[in-house]
Structures are given as C-alpha cells and as structure tokens.
Amino acid sequence: MEYVPREPDHSVNVSKEHPLVEAGTLVIGLGIIFAVIAAALIFLIEIALFFVPAEKEAQMFSYWLPEDITTVAYDDPRLLKTDEILQRLARHYPESPYEFRVEIDNSPQLNAMAFPGGLIVVTSGLIDKVDTENELAFVLGHEIGHYRNRDHLRAMGRGLVFSLMLLVISGDDSANYGATIADLTLKGASRRQESDADLFGLELVQSEYGHVAGSWRFFERIAETEDDEFLDLLDYTATHPSPDDRIETIIEIANRNNWPVEGAVTPIDWGPAE
Ligand SMILES: [Zn+2]
Known part of the structure; x- marks a missing residue:
C-alpha cells in the first residue's frame, strides 16, 4: 500500500491552554521564584548581621561617607x-x-x-x-x-x-x-x-x-x-x-x-x- 503522508493539522503548535492562562501561569511562576530569591537574600542579611557584630560594623565604617551626599x-x-x-x-x-x-x-x-x-x-x-x-x-x-x-x-x-x-x-x-x-x-x-x-x-x-x-x-x-x-x-x-x-x-x-x-x-x- 502506498504511503500517503498526512498533512499536519494546524493545531500542533497551539497549546490547549488559553494564551491568557499561560501568560498568567508564567507571571505567577516568575513571581514565586522572585519572592523565594528575595526571601533567601533577606535571610542572608540576617546571617550577615549575626556574623558582623555592631562593634565590627562600627570599625569598618568609622570614616565612611555615602558618595551621594x-x-x-x-x-x-x-x-x-x-x-x-x-x-x-x-x-x-x-x-x-x-x-x-x-x-x-x-x-x-x-x-x-x-x-x-x-x-x-x-x-x-x-x-x-x-x-x-x-x-x-x-x-x-x-x-x-x-x-x-x-x-x-x-x-x-x-x-x-x-x-x-x-x-x-x-x-x-x-x-x-x-x-x-x-x-x-x-x-x-x-x-x-x-x-x-x-x-x-x-x-x-x-x-x-x-x-x-x-x-x-x-x-x-x-x-x-x-x-x-x-x-x-x-x-x-x-x-x-x-x-x-x-x-x-x-x-x-x-x-x-x-x-x-x-x-x-x-x-x-x-x-x-x-
Ligand atoms: Zn525611622
């Protein structure tokens, strides 16, 4: 029997989800990732505060001046x-x-x-x-x-x-x-x-x-x-x-x-x- 290639229908590259739902999922997903990274960084600050006591901080910055003043x-x-x-x-x-x-x-x-x-x-x-x-x-x-x-x-x-x-x-x-x-x-x-x-x-x-x-x-x-x-x-x-x-x-x-x-x-x- 002769092989007759079938034309793909035009739906292969179209997701079954509504595009708005997809976009929404992406935004929420990214939002969660950012929130997790932000929380991790803020946690790191707490750790840094623990390891750099105020005395050390005072020493490190004793002559420091912010550049923009x-x-x-x-x-x-x-x-x-x-x-x-x-x-x-x-x-x-x-x-x-x-x-x-x-x-x-x-x-x-x-x-x-x-x-x-x-x-x-x-x-x-x-x-x-x-x-x-x-x-x-x-x-x-x-x-x-x-x-x-x-x-x-x-x-x-x-x-x-x-x-x-x-x-x-x-x-x-x-x-x-x-x-x-x-x-x-x-x-x-x-x-x-x-x-x-x-x-x-x-x-x-x-x-x-x-x-x-x-x-x-x-x-x-x-x-x-x-x-x-x-x-x-x-x-x-x-x-x-x-x-x-x-x-x-x-x-x-x-x-x-x-x-x-x-x-x-x-x-x-x-x-x-x-
Ligand atoms: Zn205040």
Whole structure:
C-alpha cells in the first residue's frame, strides 16, 4: 500500500491552554521564584548581621561617607550644634557600640537617615525647619534608636534586594539604576521598628531634658502645613510614619512612662553667625 503522508493539522503548535492562562501561569511562576530569591537574600542579611557584630560594623565604617551626599563645611555652625546635641543624647546610651557622628547633607529635602557605622545624616532642609533643640533631639534620638536594633542595616539590605529585583525585572541598567545608598537605606523599616525607635529616641530626650515637651512640635508643623512646595520636600514622611501618628505615639509613650509633656523648651542657637 502506498504511503500517503498526512498533512499536519494546524493545531500542533497551539497549546490547549488559553494564551491568557499561560501568560498568567508564567507571571505567577516568575513571581514565586522572585519572592523565594528575595526571601533567601533577606535571610542572608540576617546571617550577615549575626556574623558582623555592631562593634565590627562600627570599625569598618568609622570614616565612611555615602558618595551621594554633599556635606556642609566642617565648621558650619549648624553642624557643630547638631553634633553637640547628638553627643549629649548619646551619653544616655553608654552601652552603645557605635561612636555616633553626624553630617548635614546640603539638600532642600527634609530627611534624616541612619547609615552603617553610626553615621546619622540630616539634610539642611530639615535643619532649617527646626525651631527648638527639643525637636531636633527627638529626630536624632529616633535615628539612634534604629542602631539599637540595627534596623539601619536591615532596611538597607532589603532596599538593595528590591532594587536588584527591579533591575532584573525591568532589565534596565540605566534608568532606574540610580538607586543610591541613601534611597536604599530609607526603604523597609517596619512600623514596629519605627515605633521602637520612637520609644528609644523619646527616652533619650527625656533623659537629656527631663521632659519631652516640644519634641513633637516639628511634626505638628508638618501636619499643619498646606504649603505644597514644602510638602514636596518631605522625604521624611515617606520613610517615617505620618506626622499625626508620630504625635500620637509620642504623647502615648510619654503618658505610659510618666514623662512630663510640659517643660521649658530650648530655643535652638546655631552658634556665632558668620
Ligand atoms: Zn525611622
């Protein structure tokens, strides 16, 4: 019998699944793979934190400065005063493995960040909006609080992981790659870490001033402002809880600990005018 080749029908290369279902499966599959990799990397950060004790970290980063900040002059009165307040607060945390230092980043944005090794960076935008020592002391105290649980490294690691993921997904190594260290550090502090840092920061303020009056005034001004230009500069609220929540937290912590919410606030004196 003569062999008659059969024409293939046109369905051989067509999957039995609906194309949308296939696409969906692919996206979910990739999503799971990414989630697993992200979780593994975050777990590695925890391991690294375990093997690099805070003392070692403080040593490794003792002179380190993030590349993307523009510091003010070393004798800028704002820097000297901020450092003085920071050192006074740090005295109430004598067991700290860090030697805290501060730099002021010349930027109109309002922000404060904790970097590896005990370096706290505050923007000049924030410094210029601060009215009293007590306000600034709380902002600084909060950042010191992050070092106690080493949140700053966790947040930074997590930020790094997510930026890498984004890079892989978008395949774009130019546009979104400007994920600077500063950006990385900001992401990822959880609500719990934030409220722990608030508690410790407020405790430092209480120890230094004998009351916590005025420490929330900065947040009140942020909450009250309707100045859009000012609101655009508020990086601080993108990386910290909302001002209203902060005020509530502070009052609540103070009441719980019987820390006076009234007392004489210390006007800020930026030192001799140039
Ligand atoms: Zn924080």
